[in-house]
Amino acid sequence: MAESIHLSIDAMSGDHGLKTTVDAALLALAVDPRLHLALVGDEAQLRAALGRKSSARLHLRHASEVVAMDESPSKALRNKKDSSLRVAIDLVKSGAVQAAVSAGNTGALMATARFVLKTLPGIDRPAICAPMPATQGCPYMLDLGANAECSPEQLLQFAVMGAALATAMQGITRPRVALLNIGEEEIKGNDTIKAAAQLLQGSGLNYTGYVEGDGIFRGEADVVVADGFVGNVALKSAEGAAKMIRDFMKAEFTRSSYTMAAALVAKPVLNRLAARIDPRNYNGASLLGLNGLVIKSHGSADATSFANAIAVAAREVEHDISGRIRSLLAAAQPAVTA
Amino acid sequence: MAESIHLSIDAMSGDHGLKTTVDAALLALAVDPRLHLALVGDEAQLRAALGRKSSARLHLRHASEVVAMDESPSKALRNKKDSSLRVAIDLVKSGAVQAAVSAGNTGALMATARFVLKTLPGIDRPAICAPMPATQGCPYMLDLGANAECSPEQLLQFAVMGAALATAMQGITRPRVALLNIGEEEIKGNDTIKAAAQLLQGSGLNYTGYVEGDGIFRGEADVVVADGFVGNVALKSAEGAAKMIRDFMKAEFTRSSYTMAAALVAKPVLNRLAARIDPRNYNGASLLGLNGLVIKSHGSADATSFANAIAVAAREVEHDISGRIRSLLAAAQPAVTA
Missing domain, CATH: 3.40.718.10 (Isopropylmalate Dehydrogenase)
Known part of the structure; x- marks a missing residue:
């Protein structure tokens, strides 16, 4: 220190x-x-x-x-x-x-x-990487928007970089690396994803297969790899859903004098909840x-x-x-x- | 009736x-x-x-x-x-x-x-379409996973079908149709999205441009068009984030006897909130x-x-x-x- x-x-x-x-x-x-x-x-x-x-x-x-x-x-x-x-x-x-x-x-x-x-x-090209909140752990996701289209080789490079980050920053010896896809079955996904999966299987990384959008936030992997288009959509959609829920919550807790009193009683709980999902606590993406x-x-x-x-x-x-x-x-x- | x-x-x-x-x-x-x-x-x-x-x-x-x-x-x-x-x-x-x-x-x-x-x-191919919760309105999103890769013409077809659904089911005369993209600037996105944007501009639909993942849940459009890969990732990521927040909320409200009492007081509010984001209320996707x-x-x-x-x-x-x-x-x- x-x-x-x-x-x-x-x-x-x-x-x-x-x-x-x-x-x-x-x-x-x-x-x-x-x-x-x-x-x-x-x-x-x-x-x-x-x-x-x-x-x-x-x-x-x-x-x-x-x-x-x-x-x-x-x-x-x-x-x-x-x-x-x-x-x-x-x-x-x-x-x-x-x-x-x-x-x-x-x-x-x-x-x-x-x-x-x-x-x-x-x-070939740098990627944007940031940690996501999750029920378990705090997975790194990349690319979050630097590269709209990626080759299988680039996705492998992202995987190596994300794994290095997870090991260095979170002390995970063999981080679980997954590809973001639309289904867990082998048949789903597009050709690039399938080719990237093959590369990852032979990479020596701890590749654990496909993860769907909801799996990111369950913490099914320590490193989630996607091209910048898909990664950005996943990030922004999750942020959008979280923001909507905060807005709904605010609207419901300010609806009447009863709900406002309830909000006061629940304040310590709501503050802890807010801290866990506050995007400010996740700010700071790495250009890897x-x-x-x-x-x-x-x-x-x-x-x-x-x-x-x-x-x-x-x-x-x-x-x-x-x-x-x-x-x-x-x-x-x-x-x-x- | x-x-x-x-x-x-x-x-x-x-x-x-x-x-x-x-x-x-x-x-x-x-x-x-x-x-x-x-x-x-x-x-x-x-x-x-x-x-x-x-x-x-x-x-x-x-x-x-x-x-x-x-x-x-x-x-x-x-x-x-x-x-x-x-x-x-x-x-x-x-x-x-x-x-x-x-x-x-x-x-x-x-x-x-x-x-x-x-x-x-x-x-050419059917698409899966469902309404999304949003701060304003209840936008239809398609395709949610039927077609991993789509041509610009297919995205236009999806737009026409989604607009028809919004008009018929929600009574919106000229539904705002947007393309899901990773940025609102013209320079972003991939070639397919750019070509689809051109087709939509000449389509006679009320095309309003690009929307990002978070814009879906702000209700920036009445119809959000994407290929099945991107649409599915957006849907599942939002679902995952919402589920994670519900889990966090449950954990925080069951942490101690004080928080459990607070949960009782806040129960009417929490129930209303739960109803607004309950995925069961949004179940039922259309094969269009x-x-x-x-x-x-x-x-x-x-x-x-x-x-x-x-x-x-x-x-x-x-x-x-x-x-x-x-x-x-x-x-x-x-x-x-x-």
Whole structure:
């Protein structure tokens, strides 16, 4: 715990920008004494947002441009070489920090990270990976949206990376790896899934077969592999259903004076429940497969939520995720690039 | 309301078979005086399950075989010509009943329905469609798993059928039709989705663009179109998340004597909430695109849930869904088969 951890923060990123990222940085510094944070963004605006608040472990790094949330990834990459997003990743590349955290435009973040850091040997394209809540455990799911279409080989690469993450971060020696599919029987699914299943069977990973959408949240696997289209739909649909249930619950508990009194009585229970399904506690997705660590926060994150993404970055540095994936890939090389 | 409605029930189907389907049939008959039900299955077993219970509107129809839940669809179709599933659909074909309800093997049900009833003119393959709970409205989603891969033209056909269902069943004159995608920006998604978007824009339907997984449950569209792989993953992921939240809620409310007392106080609220998200209230998916109506119940349905699927069948008969889709397709023909 004595070691220091250096991170860059894309302070201009996210739907709420500086207002959220600065508070989140201070929150994270207060909680974790190992942290040293480089806040990247417009220096004048950073100073204004900080006001009198400061920390010896907080550094400002000026960047003159900002990538908009709806900006084209290729244009951002080409035209904004001094954006807070780009500079935060450049700091990883130069070794000044060990990981970058951004709540910015996913496409631009992915394109920039890939361009600046390059992918690890044996990895065609990086994937977005995050832990999901589940009745049992906390499975990692990937890809969550970086790659709309994937080859069987890419799905195998995702499996290797997800397994490395589960082992390093959750201490699971032989994580159960499953492919997201529409049925557990061999006959279902499409050709890509079937070919990926064959690759996984021969991979040396603890491949346990197919899992359906509901199986993710029962914790039937430690690592759930899908292409970015299907993974994103699974994630967003689950988030949407959870949000709908929270809305229904709120509506029912505010319906009358009786229900509002019931809500007061049930408050400790409801708070515990809320904490278990609060998406803020799951914020912080990993861009896996790069020569360096980059963590993506939800664009809509508040300070608590963004601070959680910073904590994820710190834990990934602590567990040397990039190094571990690199060694696992080297060991699995023949299968992965077959 | 005076008109009578005749349905066949695949009484041997589902995880619980006769025990569920017979009770569900009696439940449905008690609620809806228009209903006449043909219970299809092993006659001796049917009589035993009924015991002394009976109804003048309940008829038994012997079928000597049963399609197992995990049986290969093609084998079931080829070898089991006297299965309860097949006979229930044959009764639709012959005009003896107006719709069939089964909780059986989805693949076998789909293959058999397609073989016996044939698809409507302009429809390549039938799709599975069901209403989803949402904060606003109750959107229909299709395909939920019949077709793992779909062409843009098929997605357009699904859109036409889903819109017909929303108009007929929910009285929405110009239902908002959206494509399930991983982003709302034009740049995202795969080639099939982009081509389908172009077809929909020229279709005359009220096409409103892309919707993400979470948008389904916010009710951003009245009809959500996806291929069967993506649609099934969205459905199952949402179901899984909802089930997980119910499990968490139960665990939190049974944690201590205080929380159990709180649960008692909150019981009326929790019951109302439970009813709003109870999957049993959404049971009954439509196999759309056939010359005849077939309703698929969840395999795990209990009697209440299966009775809901029977009620869905009755409403679809009442609203002449098959006829309406046929007319809409005839009107949209040039675009649909372009």
